[in-house]
Amino acid sequence: MYFSFETIPAFVWVFIATYVVYWIKKPRLSKNEPPMVPYKIPIIGHTLDYLFNAEKFLAKCRQQYGDPFNLYIFGQVTTIAGNEIAHEVYGHSDTFSMTNATRDSFPLYRILKSIEKTDTLKLTVKAIREGLTAKLPSFTERVQKTLMFSINQEIGDCSQPKLINTTNNFSRMVARSVADVLEISKNEDVVNAFADFTKDFTSIVAIPPIFSFIHPKVHTQIITLPLRFGFNPILKHLITLKKHLKPVLEKRLKDKEILGDKYEPPLDIIEYFLNNLESETKVITDDYLDKICDFIFILVIASIHTTSHHTTFALYDFAGRPELWDDLYEEQVKIDKECNGELTPQHINKMVKLDSFLRESLRTFAANPHRSFESYTFKNGTTIPKGRIVQTYLSDIHYNTTAYGPEPRSFLPYHGLENNFPASKTDKDYFVFGAGKHACPGRFFAVHEIKIALHKLILNYHIKTPSGKIEKKIHVGPLALPPNAGLIFESRKK
Numbered sequence: 001m002y003f004s005f006e007t008i009p010a011f012v013w014v015f016i017a018t019y020v021v022y023w024i025k026k027p028r029l030s031k032n033e034p035p036m037v038p039y040k041i042p043i044i045g046h047t048l049d050y051l052f053n054a055e056k057f058l059a060k061c062r063q064q065y066g067d068p069f070n071l072y073i074f075g076q077v078t079t080i081a082g083n084e085i086a087h088e089v090y091g092h093s094d095t096f097s098m099t100n101a102t103r104d105s106f107p108l109y110r111i112l113k114s115i116e117k118t119d120t121l122k123l124t125v126k127a128i129r130e131g132l133t134a135k136l137p138s139f140t141e142r143v144q145k146t147l148m149f150s151i152n153q154e155i156g157d158c159s160q161p162k163l164i165n166t167t168n169n170f171s172r173m174v175a176r177s178v179a180d181v182l183e184i185s186k187n188e189d190v191v192n193a194f195a196d197f198t199k200d201f202t203s204i205v206a207i208p209p210i211f212s213f214i215h216p217k218v219h220t221q222i223i224t225l226p227l228r229f230g231f232n233p234i235l236k237h238l239i240t241l242k243k244h245l246k247p248v249l250e251k252r253l254k255d256k257e258i259l260g261d262k263y264e265p266p267l268d269i270i271e272y273f274l275n276n277l278e279s280e281t282k283v284i285t286d287d288y289l290d291k292i293c294d295f296i297f298i299l300v301i302a303s304i305h306t307t308s309h310h311t312t313f314a315l316y317d318f319a320g321r322p323e324l325w326d327d328l329y330e331e332q333v334k335i336d337k338e339c340n341g342e343l344t345p346q347h348i349n350k351m352v353k354l355d356s357f358l359r360e361s362l363r364t365f366a367a368n369p370h371r372s373f374e375s376y377t378f379k380n381g382t383t384i385p386k387g388r389i390v391q392t393y394l395s396d397i398h399y400n401t402t403a404y405g406p407e408p409r410s411f412l413p414y415h416g417l418e419n420n421f422p423a424s425k426t427d428k429d430y431f432v433f434g435a436g437k438h439a440c441p442g443r444f445f446a447v448h449e450i451k452i453a454l455h456k457l458i459l460n461y462h463i464k465t466p467s468g469k470i471e472k473k474i475h476v477g478p479l480a481l482p483p484n485a486g487l488i489f490e491s492r493k494k
């Protein structure tokens with residue numbers, strides 16, 4: 001390689017710039033901080049280990065440095081809170097926020113403006129609790145119908161074994177029942193808008209946070225550049241929803257006015273929002289429509305991706321474990337006979353083996369970010385400063401030997417059944433749905449829906465992995481994604 005004298009200043013500038021970044025970004029820990037795990041490469045710190053080998057790397061650090069410890073990831077000091085400290089994080093929801101922690105990497109507020117208002121999340125949670133969970137039994141029949149429609153559409157007749165691609169994670173299947181709960185499921189454009197909204201938004205913000213090495217805000221500015229310059233693939237989904245929602249809302253207002261007390265409110269979330277937004281309206285203005293659509297897409301973001309991912313995980317967990325097939329199938333056949341194919345909430349409650357299997361499938365490796373709003377001293381005396389990202393290291397909770405025995409990482413399909421822990425119940429050893437004040441309000445609906453889907457699928461198909469073995473999840477840092485091998489479905493002989 002040839003170097004001229006002219007290239008020397010360029011090298012000097014690169015060296016100076018790297019040194020300046022190194023000096024600015026050098027982690028400065030305050031007094032009594034959790035121990036910092038040593039690292040070899042300046043600026044990069046632990047980023048590579050965390051991204052590509054998170055499971056083993058975190059377990060090793062936890063063993064050597066205790067709970068909590070600090071890592072240097074993407075230019076930021078990050079505190080990892082294990083089994084003991086994570087409970088404290090969830091218990092202090094005024095100090096630690098998960099929503100705030102994801103703000104820089106997942107800037108949804110750039111699209112859904114209402115999300116910034118303090119009351120938006122409160123009203124969304126209230127709508128889920130009062131409009132969905134409290135009325136869950138009334139939704140069973142509809143969820144069942146839409147799921148069966150989706151199963152026939154997405155999987156259909158498999159008299160010959162058929163390889164079904166799961167990359168879309170059954171999101172259309174889940175999207176259809178969420179749309180139904182919102183009352184507009186008959187419209188395929190809306191179902192597609194729901195299924196694709198999260199995927200399209202994620203594709204914009206999926207750039208690895210390399211600019212966070214400079215500052216997380218720089219990363220946010222860069223990933224949202226396309227939006228600010230008019231490239232917004234999400235917009236079409238908002239337009240689709242508004243187009244279909246406006247006449248539905250207008251008709252309801254008109255019916256209310258004409259029928260008065262005789263108006264029979266349809267059972268869905270749209271009706272809930274119509275009656276519970278602070279400003280009552282007689283006309284559907286653009287502002288009003290924007291607001292309702294924002295709420296709906298917040299629900300879509302929170303529900304579809306999570307539920308379809310976990311349905312897919314559960315199917316892979318089932319397909320790769322032939323030893324469970326007969327037992328789970330027999331339970332579904334028994335319940336199907338009892339209900340004559342029409343599930344009621346009581347029948348869903350009787351799926352105790354399926355529930356326990358699902359709980360086990362949900363008990364997975366993960367870490368969830370929380371931001372501290374103020375400096376905080378943990379009970380063990382270590383202190384973190386205001387603004388610190390604390391990752392609650394769920395695997396340390398989910399794989400603890402006290403709760404899950406000497407082989408906590410093995411698949412324990414009936415642990416929930418034997419210990420009377422239903423899949424939707426948060427527990428000190430099970431944090432899939434978070435815990436405390438901000439525990440997922442949609443978990444009852446999610447579990448209900450996944451169980452109905454698994455029941456119908458197991459009842460109608462033999463499901464296998466192409467390799468005949470357990471397919472491994474794909475890990476990106478502490479995030480798990482479903483395998484992409486696909487699943488083989490073969491219709492059962494009736």
Ligand code: HEM
Nearest residue numbers: 098302303306307310432433434435438439440441442446
């Ligand atoms: C298997 C599916 C799901 C999983 C694994 C899941 C998981 C979670 C987790 C871990 C949190 C954060 C809890 C915390 O901060 O402590 C959360 C919050 C939330 N989830 Fe879910 N969720 C699922 C399905 C749903 C569904 C179906 C809905 C809506 C119908 C929903 C709505 C929400 C909302 C609104 C929040 C924010 C709660 C708050 O900050 O107060 N989720 N979810």
